[in-house]
Amino acid sequence: MERIFEILNPFKHFGEGAYESFFVWLFTNIFQGWLARFFGFVFLFLAYWYWVRREQMARGIGFLILAILMGYGFFLFKIMGLVR
Amino acid sequence: MSGSGRGENSGGRGRGGSGGVYLPQPHEKVRNLFDAISDIEFFGGAEKEGTAIPEDFFTFKQKVQFWEVGFKAAFVSGILVALLSPFMVGVFEKIIPVFGSYEPSFIDQLYVFLLTIGFSLGYGIFISRLAKYCTSRYGITKEMVKWLMSGLVSGAMLKAVFIFLLFHFIYFMIVTPQNLYKAFVFSQKNGILYLDQRVIEKVWYFLLEFRKTFVIAAWFVVFTSILLIGIPLGRIVYEVWKDRKEEKIEEL
Numbered sequence: 001m002e003r004i005f006e007i008l009n010p011f012k013h014f015g016e017g018a019y020e021s022f023f024v025w026l027f028t029n030i031f032q033g034w035l036a037r038f039f040g041f042v043f044l045f046l047a048y049w050y051w052v053r054r055e056q057m058a059r060g061i062g063f064l065i066l067a068i069l070m071g072y073g074f075f076l077f078k079i080m081g082l083v084r
Numbered sequence: 085m086s087g088s089g090r091g092e093n094s095g096g097r098g099r100g101g102s103g104g105v106y107l108p109q110p111h112e113k114v115r116n117l118f119d120a121i122s123d124i125e126f127f128g129g130a131e132k133e134g135t136a137i138p139e140d141f142f143t144f145k146q147k148v149q150f151w152e153v154g155f156k157a158a159f160v161s162g163i164l165v166a167l168l169s170p171f172m173v174g175v176f177e178k179i180i181p182v183f184g185s186y187e188p189s190f191i192d193q194l195y196v197f198l199l200t201i202g203f204s205l206g207y208g209i210f211i212s213r214l215a216k217y218c219t220s221r222y223g224i225t226k227e228m229v230k231w232l233m234s235g236l237v238s239g240a241m242l243k244a245v246f247i248f249l250l251f252h253f254i255y256f257m258i259v260t261p262q263n264l265y266k267a268f269v270f271s272q273k274n275g276i277l278y279l280d281q282r283v284i285e286k287v288w289y290f291l292l293e294f295r296k297t298f299v300i301a302a303w304f305v306v307f308t309s310i311l312l313i314g315i316p317l318g319r320i321v322y323e324v325w326k327d328r329k330e331e332k333i334e335e336l
Binding site: 040 | 185192195206310
């Protein structure tokens with residue numbers, strides 16, 4: 001059992017600083033630039049499609065949350081200190 | 085009444101039971117806008133091909149359900165607009181970043197605009213398809229559209245008034261400089277929030293700027309409500325006008 005936790009513990013494989021900087025890099029790059037714009041428009045389209053066209057509100061809301069996250073995620077995670 | 089498989093049932097039972105006279109099926113609950121539009125299109129198709137079905141077949145229970153569906157569609161999409169519009173205004177005012185940028189490009193502004201207004205716009209356009217059933221040749225279908233539209237107008241108006249008052253209440257009564265000052269002092273004194281002086285200043289100025297977005301957002305919500313009502317109503321007026329014009333030409 002301890003062996004499993006040892007494998008799952010990222011600090012055994014990476015340094016603490018490297019691990020943190022990876023997540024900072026990840027959040028910084030996901031929520032800004034062309035990649036965020038691309039995913040944002042895709043999620044927004046899917047939100048419309050499912051909510052308005054197919055009337056599947058739950059799926060529509062799910063995609064809408066993702067679209068909002070793509071647009072405003074940078075701001076949100078900046079407040080949380082996850083992006084610089 | 086709604087749902088798949090109704091078409092063949094109604095035709096079969098209607099013809100079998102009353103010698104070729106179309107009769108609507110026993111009522112099933114209209115759960116959402118999709119059901120309501122499907123029902124309207126179904127009855128519209130039947131009336132277009134045959135004679136107008138008397139409005140009496142559209143029972144009071146069904147009327148309430150159609151009204152409810154319209155109301156919910158307007159209210160839910162409106163609440164979403166209300167939640168997102170202060171952030172949209174924040175992006176346009178360059179207070180909040182979008183895609184990590186405080187200088188939004190045209191594409192960024194379009195995205196934020198669609199994210200905020202898209203659902204009202206989508207519902208409006210989607211419902212406006214039903215305008216063609218508001219002409220004089222339709223009976224029950226016209227009545228169905230009328231009840232759906234009355235729910236939509238009620239929902240949109242109620243939401244607009246509620247959000248307008250709420251946002252102004254937030255601006256004038258809640259997020260005031262005095263209240264913000266009190267909140268900062270209280271949280272610092274009671275150890276709820278330990279913030280650096282520089283950070284406090286930043287948050288203070290941000291909130292003072294952001295509170296202004298509520299006033300603009302309040303008016304924006306009114307504008308989107310007008311849009312949600314206006315798109316289908318405009319189309320209905322156009323269809324009725326077109327119908328009357330055709331009738332006049334036929335009379336000549």
